[in-house]
Amino acid sequence: MSEAILDIPLDSTKTAINPVEPYLRMDRMPHIWCPGCGIGTTVNCFARALESSGLNLDKVAIVSGIGCTGRVAGYANLDSFHTTHGRAIPFATGLKLSNPELQVVVYSGDGDLFAIGGNHFIHAARRNMDIKVICVNNLTYAMTGGQTGPATPTEVISATSPYGVFEPSFNLVQLAEAAGASYVARWTTYHVKQLSRSMEEVLHKKGFCFIEVLSPCPTLYQRRNKMGDGLDAMKFYKEVSKVRHGAPTSECALTRAGEIVVGKFVDRDRPDYLELLNRQMTATLGDRYATPEVTCSEG
Amino acid sequence: MAKGQVAITVERCKGCGFCVEFCPTHVLALSSAFNSKGYHPPHVVSGEKCSGCDLCGMYCPDFAIFGARHAR
Numbered sequence: 185m186s187e188a189i190l191d192i193p194l195d196s197t198k199t200a201i202n203p204v205e206p207y208l209r210m211d212r213m214p215h216i217w218c219p220g221c222g223i224g225t226t227v228n229c230f231a232r233a234l235e236s237s238g239l240n241l242d243k244v245a246i247v248s249g250i251g252c253t254g255r256v257a258g259y260a261n262l263d264s265f266h267t268t269h270g271r272a273i274p275f276a277t278g279l280k281l282s283n284p285e286l287q288v289v290v291y292s293g294d295g296d297l298f299a300i301g302g303n304h305f306i307h308a309a310r311r312n313m314d315i316k317v318i319c320v321n322n323l324t325y326a327m328t329g330g331q332t333g334p335a336t337p338t339e340v341i342s343a344t345s346p347y348g349v350f351e352p353s354f355n356l357v358q359l360a361e362a363a364g365a366s367y368v369a370r371w372t373t374y375h376v377k378q379l380s381r382s383m384e385e386v387l388h389k390k391g392f393c394f395i396e397v398l399s400p401c402p403t404l405y406q407r408r409n410k411m412g413d414g415l416d417a418m419k420f421y422k423e424v425s426k427v428r429h430g431a432p433t434s435e436c437a438l439t440r441a442g443e444i445v446v447g448k449f450v451d452r453d454r455p456d457y458l459e460l461l462n463r464q465m466t467a468t469l470g471d472r473y474a475t476p477e478v479t480c481s482e483g
Numbered sequence: 484m485a486k487g488q489v490a491i492t493v494e495r496c497k498g499c500g501f502c503v504e505f506c507p508t509h510v511l512a513l514s515s516a517f518n519s520k521g522y523h524p525p526h527v528v529s530g531e532k533c534s535g536c537d538l539c540g541m542y543c544p545d546f547a548i549f550g551a552r553h554a555r
Contacts, residue, residue, distance in 0.1 A: 202490075202492070202546050202549045203540070203549060204546055205546065208546065210546075214495055214497070215545070217544065218497075219497035219498055219499050220497075221544060222544060223544065224543070224544025224545055224546070225543070228540070228541055228544065228546065376538070376541040377541070380541070414500075414501070415499060419504070
């Protein structure tokens with residue numbers, strides 16, 4: 185066997201550094217997520233997307249709300265904001281408007297973004313605010329004990345629906361498209377390569393971008409529904425997901441055990457909020473309109 | 484010889500088995516040994532088949548494993 189010279193320096197397996205470690209706060213590991221939870225996998229993909237995007241990490245900020253996925257802001261080695269419940273998008277909007285140079289990523293869960301913060305989501309999408317929303321959808325309120333959330337499919341047993349959920353659920357991708365998002369995609373934690381590529385794509389795209397990632401929740405969702413552990417959920421995703429790029433989002437609703445349509449559904453260009461604001465102010469005020477100076481950037 | 488190899492941080496592993504299941508060349512298996520938290524980490528069973536694709540690294544939710552390709 186010849187000398188092991190590696191692309192990634194790997195002197196011995198004891199001292200090797202994982203390529204995602206520079207993007208994470210390793211002093212906080214191990215993280216709080218359960219064995220079999222997919223949130224770690226999405227963070228892994230996000231770290232790799234950051235690496236391949238070549239962005240200046242001082243110009244990327246990550247904002248999270250509350251919940252299992254809300255912990256991501258605490259683990260990412262970026263400027264981060266762990267905000268109040270549901271208010272990740274308003275905080276991100278403020279951050280983006282006060283410092284337009286920043287690439288602002290909102291990383292939160294389905295309950296935080298669509299129940300408590302549902303109104304903020306649709307209005308940020310309507311205005312085409314230049315923020316990137318990554319929603320890890322585990323189909324329940326996991327941190328508080330597995331209650332029915334807005335994305336919980338019908339017929340599922342949850343802590344607050346012991347006889348099965350009877351309310352219709354949100355189709356998150358359709359909601360995002362209808363509200364006016366520039367980019368809408370859905371992947372599962374099984375599609376790591378595609379997810380990572382999608383995340384890289386949105387980091388270079390202007391406007392409101394939305395990626396929904398379906399993630400296993402073995403402890404609070406699957407246990408009650410006898411769906412096995414995290415690995416069973418991954419095998420289920422592998423089996424039932426179909427990649428259909430550009431599929432009409434109205435046909436992509438999630439059911440308890442039905443087909444999961446994944447892919448990039450919407451990729452369009454609309455003028456974003458700051459562009460419209462500057463355009464109107466320049467048209468109205470002319471020379472009297474001074475573009476606000478950024479005072480909080482480095483240097 | 485193997486095109487690559489994997490590095491496993493045993494103490495960070497929570498034994499979910501994603502890397503074992505999705506390794507395209509079936510290099511890994513869950514070990515019968517425990518780490519200090521009581522989980523079964525993966526171990527390399529056929530290292531010569533490793534292509535260094537790093538798919539295990541992408542799947543790992545605990546950042547406990549990664550693959551690297553030997554430079555040619």
